Amino acid sequence: MFRRFARHIKEGFFGVFRHLGMALSSASAVMITLILIGLFLLVTLNLYDMTRTIESSISISALIREGEEVNHERIEEQILAIDGVASVDYRSPEEEFDYYIETQGSDELREFYNIYRDDNPFRGNILVELESGDDLEYVRDRIEDIATIDEVADGGANTYTLLEVLDSVRLFGGILVAALCLLAIYLVYNTIKITIASRADEIWIMRNVGAKNGYVRAPFLVEGVIIGFMGSIIPMIVAIIAYYYVYDHMDGVLFAAFYLIEPMPFIFYIAGILGLTGIVVGFLGSYISVCKYLRLKR
């Protein structure tokens, strides 16, 4: 068993070196694909992390119609009954005023605004936390339907635009990666096809002396896997070095209050995914080729 396995590995490597030019060109295609996949993963996973941060911090501010503050508990119950609402927190007009004063940058400003305490312009406000950012639009619309609510505010159009842009990035990147994967699979498939053709005599002999089908196919599958893995080595190294470099260079900050994902162990997961993708792409390319050109016919 082990001897046979070792033999397939050896034959697989021989196959690669026998058609080194072809193998390298296929590995290059896999490499380019994986570099793009790596880049895509690093960017989208960081953006995804950022969206989760945004989504988790998204809350809706529901301003109560003037004079309805006394009924705030009933309004809270109405809002809590909406699907997707995690929690509600009522702030009285006084609390809202205090909060506003607290958030002013200087003591002078705080003092200035304090003058209006007796003529408080704020209304009662219910802060609504959501279970997920995906529910934002739905929950906002339901709250607006409540008669005692005067005005509803959330992150607004910017939040929606950001979420939509991120969705588009994910979709476009996904399509690009899928297309590149198909191209890489096709190139590996072609390389293995040529290898099979160049080893027609050996295959004929193997078949005639009674080698099992799996035995005939295995070296070509191994060869595909080797090509795929060869193509993944540089992307893995590039991903690790580039991410560490970018992380150090940006001091771990993506922008504003958003942070890049810590390199450890994140980048090694990415490298692992790239290696595995290379192997899968190589295996699929060779598997399709082997199924087509090494089919036992009668």
Next chain:
Amino acid sequence: MISIKDVSKTYKNGTHALYNINLEIKDREFVYIVGSTGSGKSTLIKILNGEEVPTSGEALVNGVNVGKLRFSKVPLYRRGIGVVFQDYRLLPKRTVFENVAYALEVVDAKKKDIRVRVREVLRLVDLEDKATSFPDELSGGQQQRVAIARAIANRPKILIADEPTGNLDPKKSDEIIQLLEKINQEEETTILIVTHDTQIVRHHPKRMVMIESGHIVADLNKGAKI
């Protein structure tokens, strides 16, 4: 033992290759199958080798019904049949020893057993001293000997030689047939030689089955006049 009963073969393109063939070949027999190009003898070999299945009838080889042989069982079935072709089909980058050993490696024989068996068959085909030579360093006759050594390395019960002398001069052809006779005797292998060369049949008379247009037209015992 080979037992062919009412075997017919029609290819998908409509070509009728064999019509109701009946043939019995005993173990350790030496048989020529003679016929012109397109007579159906190659189809017969393909059926015996498990490459083709009969359209009708039954072909029993070493107790196996070839027509009902499952795909997964074909490799094991073929280990019982050695095949030699006119064009030798040796691997040019492997030595004589490696070419013969290859047939044993691919069926997972142990290294030690491979060494012993390859030496044995090379001695049998009289090529022990050429073990480290490459095919292009050998004459046509020697290359065919290597191909025969490879075909019998797995100790098949049946050896099918398809025009084994097609590329050789009469002297070398004679030597190859003598070698096959030796294998028939020493290895107790059933030998089927497919040929259209009646000269070798005359020089080494054995049972001869003549096929023409998909029919067996004669089944002559050793020494019968052609």
